Amino acid sequence: MAVFSMTVPLLEQEEEKLVTVPGVSWQQFKTIEVQLEENHAVKLAYLAGVLEIMSPIGDKHEYVKKTLSYLLEAYMRHKGIRFYGRGGFTLEESGYASGTPDESYCIGTNKEVPDIVIEIIVSSGTIKRTELYKPKRVPEVWFWRNNKIQIFSLNAVFEYEEVNRSQFFPDLDKELLLRFLAIPDQYDAVFQFIEFIGEK
Numbered sequence: 001m002a003v004f005s006m007t008v009p010l011l012e013q014e015e016e017k018l019v020t021v022p023g024v025s026w027q028q029f030k031t032i033e034v035q036l037e038e039n040h041a042v043k044l045a046y047l048a049g050v051l052e053i054m055s056p057i058g059d060k061h062e063y064v065k066k067t068l069s070y071l072l073e074a075y076m077r078h079k080g081i082r083f084y085g086r087g088g089f090t091l092e093e094s095g096y097a098s099g100t101p102d103e104s105y106c107i108g109t110n111k112e113v114p115d116i117v118i119e120i121i122v123s124s125g126t127i128k129r130t131e132l133y134k135p136k137r138v139p140e141v142w143f144w145r146n147n148k149i150q151i152f153s154l155n156a157v158f159e160y161e162e163v164n165r166s167q168f169f170p171d172l173d174k175e176l177l178l179r180f181l182a183i184p185d186q187y188d189a190v191f192q193f194i195e196f197i198g199e200k
Helices: 026-035 059-079 174-181 186-198
Strands: 017-021 043-047 050-055 083-085 091-093 097-099 103-107 116-121 140-145 148-154 160-163
Touching: 026 043, 026 050, 059 083, 059 103, 059 116, 059 174, 059 186, 148 174, 174 186
Parallel strands: 116 140
Antiparallel strands: 017 050, 043 050, 043 097, 083 103, 091 097, 103 116, 140 148, 148 160
16 A cells, blocks of 8 residues: 655645456446446546445545646646646547546647556556556556656657656656655745746
8 A cells, every 4th residue: 555755734634545347348347337436535446357445535636636747737838838738537448448547638739549647646556557548558657656756758669658757748857846845834845846947
């Protein structure tokens, strides 16, 4: 179970729980998905017969997601990078994989498949999460986990490999993002980040 290392004031630190269910058919998964579609506190992932159910989506998860999104968007605006926020919509390959990122972006132009998907991992499961997005050939997958950011880039043979920097933001050090993510107050974090990059 991952431990959240940031101090987030005035937030209830709900513990997310993740249940893994093997041997689930695609039809069974879609039935469960329909039954839970109104329950926004539950997040589902499916890969090759394995279903993961995460509930509840806690304050800490949402806090990191929004803060990281605000920081990235501030950076893209500062650099004049045209982007389209696509949010957390489900990407699926019928019969095999279904995953819902916490945030996603198209860079340059709006596209059917986003260029970057981001997942905030508080409770780790058994599904290899890059595999969820491989069928759609999402160019880049970001994970925040245990106060670290990992970036995986799809290579020429359509496998994900970990990289130090995003192909879309080669001048952005992920350690810089972590530095401002660690500021307890979200408004201050984004404001100070904008000031910092503005001086560069």
